[in-house]
Amino acid sequence: MSKAKRLNEMIMMVNRKRRFTVAELAQEFQVSRRTILRDLQELSEMGVPLYSEVGPHGGYQVLKERILPPIAFSEDEAAAIFFVLHALRQYISVPFDAEYESIKKKFYLNLTGSIRDTIDHMKDRVDFMTTAQQEVIPHLKELLEAAIHQDVITIQYESKTKKSERNIQPIGIYAQEGNWYCPSYCFVSQDYRVFRCDRIKRVEINDKIEPIDLSHIHLKNRFSILNENKETYDIHVELTARGVERFKSVSWPVLVLNKRDDGTGYVSGTFTKQDTDFMAEFFLSYHKEARILKPEELIQRTKEKVNELLKQYEL
Amino acid sequence: MSKAKRLNEMIMMVNRKRRFTVAELAQEFQVSRRTILRDLQELSEMGVPLYSEVGPHGGYQVLKERILPPIAFSEDEAAAIFFVLHALRQYISVPFDAEYESIKKKFYLNLTGSIRDTIDHMKDRVDFMTTAQQEVIPHLKELLEAAIHQDVITIQYESKTKKSERNIQPIGIYAQEGNWYCPSYCFVSQDYRVFRCDRIKRVEINDKIEPIDLSHIHLKNRFSILNENKETYDIHVELTARGVERFKSVSWPVLVLNKRDDGTGYVSGTFTKQDTDFMAEFFLSYHKEARILKPEELIQRTKEKVNELLKQYEL
DNA sequence: TATAATAGTGACATAACATGTCACTGTTAA
DNA sequence: TTAACAGTGACATGTTATGTCACTATTATA
Structure with missing residues (x-):
């Protein structure tokens, strides 16, 4: 050899x-x-x-910080890596700021001339508009690592109203509307809870508590498992063609978009009772493009919302 | 040496x-x-x-597809690259599908044991919920390249109502709400236009038309330049604390969020007349969390929208 | 058509580098 | 005290890299 x-x-x-x-x-x-x-x-x-x-x-x-054998990438691959690094960081805080800088440095050392210009220009030519305010989320990496290794951690959580300390075991992390969330099993409430990552102020590994077996639960299937014991409603909302277009850019695992040949469609699925308020506001924002047929509770809540609007705009 | x-x-x-x-x-x-x-x-x-x-x-x-000298990444850097590749592809169609596969293959060949498991698990532990339907956008890469190299291209564009062929010079591409858009100078209408990338059905480089000088315009500054000759309104919308929280996850370059110490705030800036409808629907979806003070035209349009809702929900 | 500019090969000597061997030093846990 | 480990230096030998040279082959152009 x-x-x-x-x-x-x-x-x-x-x-x-x-x-x-x-x-x-x-x-x-x-x-x-x-x-x-x-x-x-x-x-x-x-x-x-x-x-x-x-x-x-x-x-x-x-020691930690192990390195891999050297890999030769093509320029297109290098451009792809730059593109996604740059784009995703514009979109949301990711737990890899230090790595971004070092990757950039390593590539730059090995790039010359035109490809370097291409990558430099890409920064001005690609943008993500739905970006959240770029607030750094300090413990995101630790949460991701805890989810991957199935560690139990002690967190300090500051919701709008109160501070609390909890022992949790993260299932994963997900991004929605510019925020990171961490669905976890909470040992305090003995149930599954979703925590907003920017409200988690401290993370410590807790090796005194034995992790529970969550290996069968991950982000893709947790809804069907976690909603098992909750009160849910079946939903049916008719959408116009424009409504369908708009709904396509949303994807909640629990709501399914059904399209018809003429471009219209409807939303079906189930949602939990506590989400009624959110659903009412959501479909209200579709105006004429959405028409709720089921459940009655959601229709009722929507009517109340319109009434509130009425008062605000003094008609 | x-x-x-x-x-x-x-x-x-x-x-x-x-x-x-x-x-x-x-x-x-x-x-x-x-x-x-x-x-x-x-x-x-x-x-x-x-x-x-x-x-x-x-x-x-x-020939094309030049390769770079081999680079040794650390495991953390490899994990970061995997994370962003995986995450961004979940979020939106990205013009680098082939590269994603080849990068993955190259890393896999050089990973063993625990780090490989870490990366495998990451797939189940990270998710992006606001994902658009994963429709592949065939010409995204060509549009990006044209923007970077400032080429003039001939496109076939299919809007909801009609098909047309145009010569355009892309400024860049940006993602918003799960869709890709391509702001460009359009040689047909002799003005700047925004095209939705999934409606661009054909792209060909057109070297007969001389590119105009767009070097001073890129995604970050195009609004102030492009809105120069259009009718605009000054806006002022008061937000409650909850409204501020919600508005933080939006960022349009033309609207600025001003926070106050008590958590409330207001939105100021300008928007073009043709966006009035959109703005009305947007702030209506904030319900009580937003209160429009200026301009009168926007307040008027919002009232009309509420009236339409009224009829729909038969109150 | 001759010429010069270019790539490419094979053979061989030599220079540079890689490897093995061995005898040795030094540290530390049991 | 001993055995298990890292580490060094010197030297012989094996392997690879390099240079030289004489050659073949192709092609644009003067």
Whole structure:
């Protein structure tokens, strides 16, 4: 095996093993200890964060910030990565600000001339208008990591009215209308709750509480599971062709858009009682393009909303 | 200089030069012609798309799809790239589907063990709820490229009512509410127009028309420039604290949110006459959380809208 | 049509680099 | 005290990279 190939494979191997000894690698790669020592020194110089301890139970360790073997991207791929990094960061706070900068730097070092200009110009030529105010969400990364590793965490949560401390186990994170939310199992209320991530002021891993098994629940299926014991309504809303167009840009997992051949359509599905207010306001904003047929409770609530509007505009 | 370093620099050099001869490179890198030939063969094997022609004015050329020198990313950077690629594609159609697949493949080949699992799990743990229907927008990439290179293109545009063919020069592309839009200078109407990208059915570069100088206009400043000659209204809308919260997730360049210490605030700015209808519906959807004070035309239009609602809900 | 500019190959010597071996130093847990 | 580990330096040897040279082949253009 050539040296270059051996080094690449060595990066992957040490990343996988985390701890290893020189003799061990010498055995695996069928080269001498001396060669492995020289290779490890080269990896260090390349940026692999290695650390060694002598003595029994000593050996090498790879620290955090492990690096991958070098990858050659095409210019189009580089442009795609820049595009999505730039675009998504415009759209919403993402938990990777430091990484964005370092990725940018690495690419810039390897780009010359026209492609560099292309990428520079892209910044002025792509925009995301529905952007929320760019407030940094400090604990988003920790929440995502807790969701991935299924850790229990202790958070301090500040809702509009009160502060509280809770132990939760995140299911995932999702973005909606420019905000990040974190649906989780809450050990305090012993039920599932959705937390708005910018209101989570402190996150600490809590290894005293045993995580519950959420492996079957993730973001795609949580609605059907979590709504099981709640009071729900069946909904039916007729949409004009324009209404259909508009509804297409919304997608709630619980509401389904059914199109007809003539362009009109209707919304069906179920929603929980506590969302009645939201649904009333939502379909009211469609004006003539939406007509609620079911449920009666939603129609009633909508009428009340119109009455409130009436008063405000003194007709 | 070591061979590895020379090869990396050679990738960058040939990418920059596009056309070159063997003797030229031999001179620049201070090695023999024979070595350069061997190096170029290696680059070819590494995937650099080289093509050569013999004879006077012959030489080497790099074809499209140029590749960059290999870059070593950290695992965190790889995770960030995966996150944004995955997230943005959930949110909206992006003109980089092929690149997404090839980037994924390249990373997967270089990932092992835990980090691979982390990335696999991320897919189930991150979601974007405001996602538009995932309709592929066929010409988005060409529009972006035309905007970057300031090309004039001929498009076929299908609005709700009619089809037309136009020559336009794109300023950029932007995403709003799950749709892509392309503000451009239109040579047919001799004015700036915004086109919805999914209604653009054909794109061809038109090199017969000379591009106009749009270099001073880009997405960030186009509103102030383009609205210069249009009839506009000054707006003032009072918002409650809840209204402020809600308005934060909107950001139109022309409307500014002014916050007060008590949490309430107001919206100020200007909008064009033709947007009156949209503004009326928009602030109506805020119900009690928004109160329009200016302009009179907008208040009037809003009252008409409420009247229409009245009829629909038969109060 | 001759010429010069270009790519490309093969063979060989030599230079540079990579590897293995070995004898050694140093640290530390058990 | 011992064994398990990292680490170094020197040197011989094996492998790869490079240069040189003599060659072939193609093609634009003077």
